[in-house]
Amino acid sequence: MILSAKESALFLIEKAQRRRADGEAYIVEYKTREATIENNEIQNTIQASGVGVAFRVSYNGKMGLAYASGLDRDNLYQLFEDAFLSTKYAVKNDFNAFAEPPKTVPIVDIYDSSLDEGTIRSTIEHMLSINRIFPSCNPIRGFDLLHYTEKGKKVFLANTKGLYVSYPTSDISFWGILRGKNKENEQSYSIFHKCKFFPNEAEVTNIAKDYAHKLSSLLMTTKEIKNGEYTTIFSPQVTNKFLYSLLLSLRADIVIKRGTFLSGRLNEKVASNIVDVVDDGTKNKFYGTLPVDDEGIPAKSKTLIKNGVLKGFLHTISTARQTKTEPTGNAKRYNLNKFPSVGATNFFIATKDTGVNDLIASTVKGVYLCDSMGHGFDIATGNFSLPARGVLVERGEIIHSVNVFINTKIESILKNIEGISDVLGYPSWTDVISPTIKVRGLFLSHIR
Amino acid sequence: MIKNIDVFMIEKIINEGVIRGAEFVELFIEEAKEISISIEEGVIQSPSICRNIGIGLRIFYHGRMAYLFSEGLDFETIRNNIIVTSKIVQRSEKSQILLPSPKTIYYPDHKDSHIPMDIEKTVSSLKNTYESSKNLSDKIEKIRMNYTGKQQNFIIANSRGLYIRHQRNILSFRASASARKHNKMQNGNVEIRSCGGDDVFEEFNPKTICIQACNKALVKEDTREIKSGITTAVICHGLLLHETVGHALESDFAYKGNSVFSDKIGNKVASENVTIVDNPLFSLGGGSIMIDDEGTQCKETVLIENGYLRSFLYDIQTAERMNTVSTGNGRRESYKYPPIPRMTNTILKEGDYGTEEIIHSVKNGIYIQRMSGGEYNISTGDFSCFINEGHAIENGHVTYPISGVSISGNCIKFLCNIDMVGSEFKVSSGDCCKLMQQINIGMIQPVFRVRGIGIGGKQ
Numbered sequence: 001m002i003l004s005a006k007e008s009a010l011f012l013i014e015k016a017q018r019r020r021a022d023g024e025a026y027i028v029e030y031k032t033r034e035a036t037i038e039n040n041e042i043q044n045t046i047q048a049s050g051v052g053v054a055f056r057v058s059y060n061g062k063m064g065l066a067y068a069s070g071l072d073r074d075n076l077y078q079l080f081e082d083a084f085l086s087t088k089y090a091v092k093n094d095f096n097a098f099a100e101p102p103k104t105v106p107i108v109d110i111y112d113s114s115l116d117e118g119t120i121r122s123t124i125e126h127m128l129s130i131n132r133i134f135p136s137c138n139p140i141r142g143f144d145l146l147h148y149t150e151k152g153k154k155v156f157l158a159n160t161k162g163l164y165v166s167y168p169t170s171d172i173s174f175w176g177i178l179r180g181k182n183k184e185n186e187q188s189y190s191i192f193h194k195c196k197f198f199p200n201e202a203e204v205t206n207i208a209k210d211y212a213h214k215l216s217s218l219l220m221t222t223k224e225i226k227n228g229e230y231t232t233i234f235s236p237q238v239t240n241k242f243l244y245s246l247l248l249s250l251r252a253d254i255v256i257k258r259g260t261f262l263s264g265r266l267n268e269k270v271a272s273n274i275v276d277v278v279d280d281g282t283k284n285k286f287y288g289t290l291p292v293d294d295e296g297i298p299a300k301s302k303t304l305i306k307n308g309v310l311k312g313f314l315h316t317i318s319t320a321r322q323t324k325t326e327p328t329g330n331a332k333r334y335n336l337n338k339f340p341s342v343g344a345t346n347f348f349i350a351t352k353d354t355g356v357n358d359l360i361a362s363t364v365k366g367v368y369l370c371d372s373m374g375h376g377f378d379i380a381t382g383n384f385s386l387p388a389r390g391v392l393v394e395r396g397e398i399i400h401s402v403n404v405f406i407n408t409k410i411e412s413i414l415k416n417i418e419g420i421s422d423v424l425g426y427p428s429w430t431d432v433i434s435p436t437i438k439v440r441g442l443f444l445s446h447i448r
Numbered sequence: 449m450i451k452n453i454d455v456f457m458i459e460k461i462i463n464e465g466v467i468r469g470a471e472f473v474e475l476f477i478e479e480a481k482e483i484s485i486s487i488e489e490g491v492i493q494s495p496s497i498c499r500n501i502g503i504g505l506r507i508f509y510h511g512r513m514a515y516l517f518s519e520g521l522d523f524e525t526i527r528n529n530i531i532v533t534s535k536i537v538q539r540s541e542k543s544q545i546l547l548p549s550p551k552t553i554y555y556p557d558h559k560d561s562h563i564p565m566d567i568e569k570t571v572s573s574l575k576n577t578y579e580s581s582k583n584l585s586d587k588i589e590k591i592r593m594n595y596t597g598k599q600q601n602f603i604i605a606n607s608r609g610l611y612i613r614h615q616r617n618i619l620s621f622r623a624s625a626s627a628r629k630h631n632k633m634q635n636g637n638v639e640i641r642s643c644g645g646d647d648v649f650e651e652f653n654p655k656t657i658c659i660q661a662c663n664k665a666l667v668k669e670d671t672r673e674i675k676s677g678i679t680t681a682v683i684c685h686g687l688l689l690h691e692t693v694g695h696a697l698e699s700d701f702a703y704k705g706n707s708v709f710s711d712k713i714g715n716k717v718a719s720e721n722v723t724i725v726d727n728p729l730f731s732l733g734g735g736s737i738m739i740d741d742e743g744t745q746c747k748e749t750v751l752i753e754n755g756y757l758r759s760f761l762y763d764i765q766t767a768e769r770m771n772t773v774s775t776g777n778g779r780r781e782s783y784k785y786p787p788i789p790r791m792t793n794t795i796l797k798e799g800d801y802g803t804e805e806i807i808h809s810v811k812n813g814i815y816i817q818r819m820s821g822g823e824y825n826i827s828t829g830d831f832s833c834f835i836n837e838g839h840a841i842e843n844g845h846v847t848y849p850i851s852g853v854s855i856s857g858n859c860i861k862f863l864c865n866i867d868m869v870g871s872e873f874k875v876s877s878g879d880c881c882k883l884m885q886q887i888n889i890g891m892i893q894p895v896f897r898v899r900g901i902g903i904g905g906k907q
Contacts, residue, residue, distance in 0.1 A: 038704060042512060047529060048784065050502070050519035067498035070520035075499075082497035089485070089495045089571045120532075144706050144827070147883070177706075177827075188706075188827040227676055257488075257592075259633070337482065337498040374823030376834020376854050380635070383852030385904060387832040405676060405904020407853055445676030447856050447902050 001073045005029050005051065006166070008071045009158040012055050015080050016160055021059040023083075024098045024159035026294065026333065027071075028052050031115075032151040033123040037131050039144060045120050054336040057083040061092035067337045095321040098159040099296035106282045106299055108289050111168040112197040115152040123150050126198065130174055133204045137212035139180045139219055144188060146176035150198075163296045170196055171287075180215035187218050189371065193426055194287050207426065214370040217391045220401040224446045225392055231366030231418075232406075232442040233359055236425020238369040238388055239434030243349065245377040245384055245410055246277065247432055250304055251342040252319035254379065261382030261411065262310060270310045271414035274352060277305035279314060281329055281345030287427040288346040295331035295340055302328050308415075314342050344431040352420040356436045359419045361396035367404060367444060368393050382410040387447055403447040416440045449501060449521065450479045450603055457523055458605045464530045465507045466607050473530075474606040476504040476741065477521070478783040482598040483567050489590065490578040492571060504783035505530070513765070515786040570595060577654040581625075584662045589633070590626040593658065595619075602783075604743040612743045618643045618888055623658040627665035636664025641734040641877035641888050651732060671851045674840060676905040680813035681855065681898050682806055682841065684874045686794060686891020691822040692831050692859035693724055694791040694889075695882070697751050698777075699760035701826045703770050708829035708860060709757060718755040718863030721799055721896075725750050726761055728776065728792035733890030734877020735792035742778035742787050749775040752863070763789045781885040788883060793890035799869025803895045806868050808844040814903065815839045815846050816855075829859040856902045865901075870894035 003011060009025040016023030034046040053076070054067045064086025068079040127148035135142045151171040158164045173194035180187050191211055193199075199207065214235065234242065249260040262270065271277070281299030283289050292298050295317055304312050315323070316331040319342060332343025360368055369390035376385040386406045392399040419438030427433045458475055465473035480500045486493040504517040505526050516529045574593055581591055598618040605611045622639040638661040642652070701707045709717065718724075728737045728746035739745055742764050750758045762770070763778030766789055778787035807815065814835075821834035834854050839846045873894055880889045 044513035044515060044786065046515040046517075046786070048517040049525075050517070052519070063494075065494065065496040067496065067500075069500050069502055072520060075520075078499065082499070085567070086495040086497050089492050089567060091491045091493075144704070188825065258635075337484070337496060339494045339496070373825065373830065373832045373856070374821045374834065374854070376821045376836075376852065378836075378852050380633075381852065385834055385852055385854040387854050387856045387904065405854060405856070405902075407676070407904045445904050447904070 003071050003073060003076070005071065005154070005156045008053060008076055009156050011076055012080055013158055013160055016057055019059070019084065021057050021084070022098055022160045023055060023057045025156070026054045026336070027156040028153055028336065030151060030153045032149065033118065033120050034147065034149045035120070035124050035127045036145070036147045037127060037143065040131065040142065042124065045124065047120055052336045053079060054333065055079055055083045056339070057087055058096055058098070059084065059087045061094060061096070062087045062090040063093065063096045064090050065339055095318045097317050097321065098161050099163055099317060100161055101163045102292065102296065102298045104298065105165065105291045108282060108291055108299070109284045110170070110196050110289050112170040112172070114198060115150060115170050118150060123148065126150070127174070129201065130204055133201065134178065134208040137205070137208040139182050139215055140208065140212050141179045141181050144177040144179055146174060148174040157292065157296050159296065165292050165296055167291050169290065172196065172198055178211060178215065180219055182219045184221060185219045187215060189215055189218065192429055194429070196285050196287055217368070217370050217398060218389055218401055220391060220398070222401040222403060225367070225402050225404065225444070227445040228443065229441045230444050231363050232439045232444065233363065233366060233368040233393070234437050234439065235368070235370050236434040236436060238372050239349070239437050240428040240430065240432050241372055241375040241386055242384065242410065242413055243347065243432040243434050244428070244430040247344050247347050248377070248379055249382070249410065250313050252313040252315045252323060253342045255313055256319060256322055258379065260379045265310050266312070268310055269308050270411055271305050271308040272417045273308045274420060275305055275308050275414060275417050276303055276350040278303050278350050279328070279330065279344055279347045283346050286346045288344060288431050290345065293329045293331040294333045297327045297329040297331065299329045299345060314344065316340055316342055346433055347431060348424055348433040349420060349435055349437065351422050351424060351435045353422050354419050356421045356423070359421060359436055359438045360393055363393045363438070364395055366393045367391070367402060368398070384408055384410050384413070404444040405447055406442060406444060408442060413439055413442070416442065450477050450601060453477060453521065453603065455611070458603070461505070461523060461527055461530070462605065462607050464527050468530065470507050470509055470607070472508040472607055474506040474604065474742070476506070476780070476783050477603040478502055478600060479602070480598060480600045480782070482596060483570065484596045485567070485570060485574065486592070486594045487574045487578060488592045490575060490582070495567065497567070500782065502783040504786070506786050513786065517784050570597065573654060577658050580655055581658040581662055584659060585627065585666055587627040587629060587666060588625055588662050589628050591658065591662070592624045593654065594622045604741070606743070610743045612739065614739055616643065616737065619652055621652065621654060621657060623654070623661040625658070625662040625665040627662070627668070632670065634665050634668035636661045636666070636668060638664065642732045642736070643734060643888050644732060644736045669849050671849045674814070674850045674853060674903065674905040676903060678900055679903050680810050681901045682810060682813065682815045682895060683898060684817055684895040685819050686874070686876050686893050687819040687822045687833055688831070688862070689724065689796055689893060690791065690794050690880070690889065690891050691824040691833065692829070692862055693751065694794045695824050696826060696829065696859055697760050698789040698791070699762045699766040699770060700789050702760045703766050707826050712757050713759070715757055716755050717757045717860055718752050719866050720755045721869045722752055722755050722863055722866050723750070723797040724752040725795050725797065726775070726777065726792055727795050730793040730795065730890065730892060733793035733875065733892060735889040737792055740776045740778045740787070741780045742774065744774045744776040744778060746776040746792070749777070761789045761791060763787050779887050781887055785885045788885065790882065790887055791880065791889050793892055796869065796893035796896065798871045798873065798894045799896070801868050801870045803870050803872055806870055806895055806897050807841060807846060809868065810841045810897065811843060813841040814850065815841050824859070830856065831859055832856040854904050856904070857900070861900065862898060865899045866896050867899060868897040870896060
C-alpha cells in the first residue's frame with residue numbers, strides 16, 4: 001500500500017512516539033527531465049520521478065538514521081526498524097536534537113510552476129534554445145556537449161516536536177563544453193549554470209556573452225610571464241574556487257572535528273577592511289534559497305566576516321549546541337543516506353561599487369584570471385593552490401594570454417583584496433556565488 | 449525483493465518497446481543495501497542503514513537513447529513511459545546503433561552474502577581496531593574511522609535475450625590519525641576501497657589500515673616550500689594516470705574526435721616503457737567487477753602497449769558507433785543513470801627498476817606519494833593535480849616533505865617523458881565522478897620517473 005508523503009511522515013513520527021523515541025522524517029518527491037545534445041545532434045533524454053525518505057530517530061539520546069526509496073507501507077516499516085536498530089550502536093550524544101516548530105518561516109520564491117506543465121518535449125526545446133543562442137556570441141562556435149536538466153522537488157519535513165514544513169522548489173541547470181575559435185587559435189571551455197527559474201532568451205544571451213568574453217581573452221596567443229608578484233583580478237569562476245575553500249573553513253562541523261585555519265579566531269582580523277562574507281538563505285530566486293534548512297531551522301542572513309573581521313561560523317543544531325551558540329539555518333543533506341552536515345545557502349563576498357571593467361582599467365600591471373583547472377586546498381594550514389588561465393594586463397589594456405600557478409594561503413588572498421566588483425557572477429556547483437575581486441601582490445609562476 | 453520479480457513482467461516491459469520499433473530495450477533492476485558507520489575516539493558517531501530499490505529502462509529508437517527510471521518496482525509507470533517515449537524520440541540516421549546478436553544468457557555463481565550487512569560484527573571489529581591502535585604511541589591524539597559496506601543486487605535483461613542476476617559487494621574504509629609532534633598536529637590518512645564478491649569483506653583488515661594511518665601521522669614532519677619550475681618527479685600514486693590516460697581513452701569523447709587521442713590508435717603516444725591496461729578482474733581492486741552494468745563479461749583491455757595506443761574503453765553504444773565490440777566498461781552509479789564508458793582498475797605494467805634505484809637516479813626533483821583534485825582537459829590533454837603528500841628529492845635522496853602545491857602538464861608529453869618504471873606495485877583507489885555519476889575505481893601502478901613536470905611553488 002502506497003502512502004502519500006505527508007501520510008508517510010506522520011506514520012513514521014507516530015511510530016517513534018509509540019516507542020517513546022524522538023524522530024524526524026525528511027521526504028523528497030521529485031520529477032526530473034534531462035536531455036543531452038552533442039555537436040548539434042540530440043543524443044539522449046532522461047525522465048524520472050521518485051521519492052526518498054530519510055528518517056532519523058533518537059532513543060535514550062542515541063541517534064540513528066535509515067534511508068529508503070519509495071513510500072510503500074512495508075518499506076516504511078522496514079525503514080523505521082532499520083533506523084531504530086542503528087540507534088543501538090550509537091552513543092548517547094547530548095548535542096543531538098530536533099528543531100522546534102519555527103515561529104515564522106520566510107516566504108521565498110523558489111519554484112518555477114511552469115515545470116508542472118512541462119514535458120520532455122519542452123525540455124528538449126529549452127535545451128535547443130540554449131544550443132542556438134550561445135554560438136550567436138562570437139567567438140563561440142558551438143557546444144561539443146550540452147546537458148540540460150529540469151528538476152522539480154517537493155520537500156516534506158516533520159518531527160516529533162510538532163514541526164511540519166512542506167515546500168516546492170525547482171532546479172534548472174545546464175553544463176557543457178563550449179568550443180571557441182578565432183583566426184589563430186581554438187579552445188574548449190567548460191561551462192556550468194544553475195538557477196531556480198527558466199532563463200528567458202535575454203538571460204541566456206547574457207550568460208553566453210559572459211562566456212564569450214572570457215573565451216576571447218583565452219584565445220589570444222599565450223606567452224610566458226616572469227615569476228613574481230602581480231596585482232591579480234579573479235573572475236567569478238576563479239573566485240568561486242577560492243571562496244569554496246573559505247566556505248569549508250567556516251563550516252562548524254569541520255572546525256570541531258578537524259580544525260581549520262580559522263578555528264578559534266573569532267573577532268580576529270582575517271581579511272581586508274572591504275571584505276564582507278555573507279551566507280543568506282532568504283534571497284528571492286537565488287539558487288541556494290530555502291524557507292527552512294534541512295533540519296527545519298528558518299533560513300536567515302549571516303555576515304560571517306564583517307569589515308575583514310571574523311564574526312561567526314555556519315552551524316547545524318548539533319554544532320551550535322556543541323559550541324554554545326545558535327543554529328544558523330545551514331543544515332544540509334548532501335545525500336539523504338547521510339546525517340545532515342553544515343552547508344551553504346547562498347554564500348558570497350558582498351559586492352561593492354566598482355564595475356568589472358574599472359577593476360581591469362585601473363590595473364597598471366597585473367593578470368586577469370578567467371578560468372582555472374582543479375584546485376588544491378589544505379584546510380588546516382589554509383594553503384591554496386590553483387593552476388589558472390588568464391590575460392596579462394598593462395595600463396588597463398589586455399596584452400596576451402597567460403597560464404599561471406597560484407600558490408598562497410587563503411588568508412593572504414583575503415587580506416590583500418583591494419577591489420570588489422558591483423555584481424555577483426553565476427552560482428557555482430559548490431553553492432558559492434562570487435563577484436570579480438582584485439588582489440594586490442599575489443605571487444604567480446608561469447606554467448610551461 | 450527483486451528475487452521475487454516475475455520474469456514474465458520483465459519480458460512484457462521489454463516487448464512493449466520492441467513492438468513499438470525500439471532497436472534495443474534494456475532493464476536494470478537494482479536493490480542495494482548500505483551500512484555506514486563512523487567511529488571517533490572509540491565512539492560510534494553516525495550509524496545508518498540505507499536501502500534503495502528501483503528500475504532503470506534504456507531504450508533506443510533510431511539510434512537515440514531515452515532513459516527512464518522509477519523508485520521501487522513500479523513496472524506500470526515504466527511501461528506507460530515507453531509508450532510516451534516512443535512518440536517523442538525523433539529519427540536520426542546518422543547515429544544508428546546495431547546491437548550485438550543474442551548469445552549471452554549468463555548466470556554467474558551467486559550466493560547470498562550478508563557479511564557486509566552485519567552491523568554488529570562491524571561495530572565490534574572497529575571498536576577492537578581502535579583499542580589496539582590507540583596505544584601505538586602516546587603521541588597519537590585522535591583516531592577516526594569511516595566504514596561503508598554496500599551490497600548491490602541487480603538484474604539486467606535486454607531485448608537481445610540477456611538475462612543476468614548478479615551481486616556485487618563494495619567496501620570503503622578510511623582511517624585518519626592525528627599525532628602531536630613538537631606541539632603541532634600531524635595527520636595521517638589511509639583509505640581503501642574494494643569491489644568484488646564476498647572476498648571483499650573476508651579479507652578486510654581494519655587494524656592494518658588504522659596502524660598505517662597512525663604511522664603516517666607519527667613520521668610526518670613540517671612541510672617546506674618548494675620553487676616553481678620544471679622538475680623530475682617520481683610518482684607512486686595512480687591519480688595522474690587515471691586523469692591523463694583513463695579519462696582520455698574513454699570512448700564517448702574519443703569517438704567524437706574531441707579527445708587528444710581520438711585519431712591516434714596504432715600511433716606512438718608514450719615512451720616504450722609504458723604499457724597500460726584496464727583490468728576489472730584485478731583481485732580486490734577499487735574498481736573490480738565481474739560483469740559491467742550492461743551485462744558484458746569483463747576482461748583486461750590493453751590501452752597502451754609499449755608506448756603504442758591500442759584501444760579505447762567501450763560500452764555497447766560507443767563500441768557500435770566505432771564498429772567494434774564493448775570492452776565491458778559500460779558502468780553506472782545506480783538505476784538512476786544510463787551506463788557510460790568508464791574505467792575499472794587502471795594498471796601501469798611493471799618495469800625492471802627498484803624503487804630505490806629510481807629515487808637515486810634523480811639529482812633534484814620531487815617524490816609524490818598522494819594526490820587529489822585532479823582535473824583534465826579532454827581536448828587539449830592539459831592536466832593538473834594537487835600534491836597532498838610529497839617530498840623533495842635532493843642528490844638522489846628523499847629529503848624534506850612538501851605539500852600544498854600543484855603540478856601540471858600535457859598528457860602526451862607526460863607519457864612520452866616516463867623513462868623509468870619500477871617493479872613494485874602500489875594500489876590506490878577512490879571515487880571518480882563523470883557526467884554527475886560517481887563510481888569506484890582502482891589505480892594500480894609501480895613507482896615511475898617522469899621528466900618535465902611543471903610545479904607551482906611559492907618562490
